[in-house]
Amino acid sequence: MKADAREKLYEGKAKIVYATDRPGTVIQYFKDDATAFNALKRGTILGKGVVNNRMSAALFERLGKAGVPTHYLGTLSDREMLCRRLDIIKIETIVRNVVAGSLAKRTGLEEGTAIRQPIVELYYKSDPLGDPMLNEDHVRMLGLARPPELAWMRRTALRVNAVLRPFLARRGLLLVDFKLEFGRAGRRLYLGDEISPDTCRLWDAATRKKLDKDRFRRDLGGVEEAYQEVYRRVLGPSGRA
Ligand code: UDP
Numbered sequence: 043m044k045a046d047a048r049e050k051l052y053e054g055k056a057k058i059v060y061a062t063d064r065p066g067t068v069i070q071y072f073k074d075d076a077t078a079f080n081a082l083k084r085g086t087i088l089g090k091g092v093v094n095n096r097m098s099a100a101l102f103e104r105l106g107k108a109g110v111p112t113h114y115l116g117t118l119s120d121r122e123m124l125c126r127r128l129d130i131i132k133i134e135t136i137v138r139n140v141v142a143g144s145l146a147k148r149t150g151l152e153e154g155t156a157i158r159q160p161i162v163e164l165y166y167k168s169d170p171l172g173d174p175m176l177n178e179d180h181v182r183m184l185g186l187a188r189p190p191e192l193a194w195m196r197r198t199a200l201r202v203n204a205v206l207r208p209f210l211a212r213r214g215l216l217l218v219d220f221k222l223e224f225g226r227a228g229r230r231l232y233l234g235d236e237i238s239p240d241t242c243r244l245w246d247a248a249t250r251k252k253l254d255k256d257r258f259r260r261d262l263g264g265v266e267e268a269y270q271e272v273y274r275r276v277l278g279p280s281g282r283a
Contacts, residue, residue, distance in 0.1 A: 055081060056094070056240055062124070066227065067115060070095075070123045076240070078259040080172050087258060088266050092120045093273045094238035099123060100276055100283035101206060101237045108205045110198060112233040113225065128225025128234045131187050134165040134173060135195055137203045138219040142243050143256075145219075154250065160203050162196050167223070194231055195224050202233065211247060213275040218243035239272050 049061040051068060058071040072091035077084050095117070102114035113125040138145055141155040145163075164181060165173045181187055187195065199222055207217045220242035223235035235241070239254040246253060253268040277283055 056091075057236070066127050068125050068127045069118065070125050070236070072121045072123070072236070076255070076258050078255070080169060083259070085258060087269060090240070090266075090269055093269045094236055094240055095121050095123055096281070097238050097273060097276050098236040101209075102233070104209060104283065105202060105205055105233065108201070110201055110205070110233055111230065113227075113235075125234070126227050126232060128227050128232055130167075130223055130225040130234060131191070131195075131231075132167040133176070133181065133186050133192075133195070133224070134167050135199045135222045135224065136163040136165065136219060137161070137199050137222070138163070139203065139207060140216065140218040140243075140245075142218050160200060162199050164192075191231060195222075198224070198231075198233065202237075206237070210244065210276070214247045215253065215272065215275060216245040216247045216250070218245055239269050244272055 048069075050058060051061055052059040055077040056073055056075060058073065060069040060071060062069055072095040074086050074088055074090045075084070076087045076090065099114060099117045102112040105112055106114065113128050115124040115126055118124050138157055138161050140157060141149070141151045142153050145151070146153045164176045164178070166176050166180075166184070166186070167173060176184075178189070178192060181192055182189065202222060203217070206220075210217045220237065222233060222237070224231055225234040242254060243252070243256060244254045245251060252262060253272050256262065257265045257268050
C-alpha cells in the first residue's frame, strides 16, 4: 500500500500514525522534523527518522526480552514501525539518573550531578498547558490513570531504566534521563511511543559530550553527527543491535 493511500490517524511533531489492514495495529512513520520548547523552535535533523525508528526498534526488542510489554510488533522499513494500537495515557513519565534540563532549573543543582537513586517524574501531556508537572493526586483528580495503573507505570519505568542503562553503558553512552509514554490495549498496559535521542539524554560516557536533542535545543551544532554516532553505537556497523 502506498504511504499516501492509507488513512492517517494522527500527525504529531516527529511522527505520523497510520491505520493498517490489521485491526489493533498501526504504523508509526518517523519524520526528520524536530521541535523544541513546545514547538516554538522548529527545524529538520537529516536522517533523524531512520535513527529514531531503528534505535527504538532495537531497544523495544531488548525490553521485550526483559519482560517489559511494549507496543513494538516489527520493523517495516527505515522509517516505519508496526505497532500495537494503544489508547495513550496522557502522562509523560520521566526517569532521571543524572541532573539535567528542567531538574537543574527547578532545584539549582548543577547539570551533571549524579542522582544516587533514579527518580521518576510525571508530566501532563498537554500542548496547550505546556506539559506541566503532576503528582499522583493530580493524576487521580484528572482521572488520567487509576492508582494501580500508575503504580505499574512507575515500576515499569524503573525497570526500563535498569535494562537500558547498562545496555547503553556497554556502548559508551550515559543514560542521563528519558521520557516514556504508556497506553492501554484491552485490559493491558504497554510501553508505547519511541525511545531515541529525541526522548533521551545521552552523553558520551568518557567525555560527557551531548549526543541527543539538546544539541538542537541549545544550538550546539553537530546535531546530525550526534544522531549518527548514537545509531552506530546502538546498532553497530551491521545496523543490528
Ligand atoms: N522529554 C521529551 N519530551 C518532552 C519533555 C521531555 O522527550 O516533552 C525528555 C527530554 O528529552 C529529556 C527528559 O525527557 O530526556 C527530561 O526532560 P526535562 O524535564 O529536563 O525537560 P527539558 O528541560 O528538556 O524540556
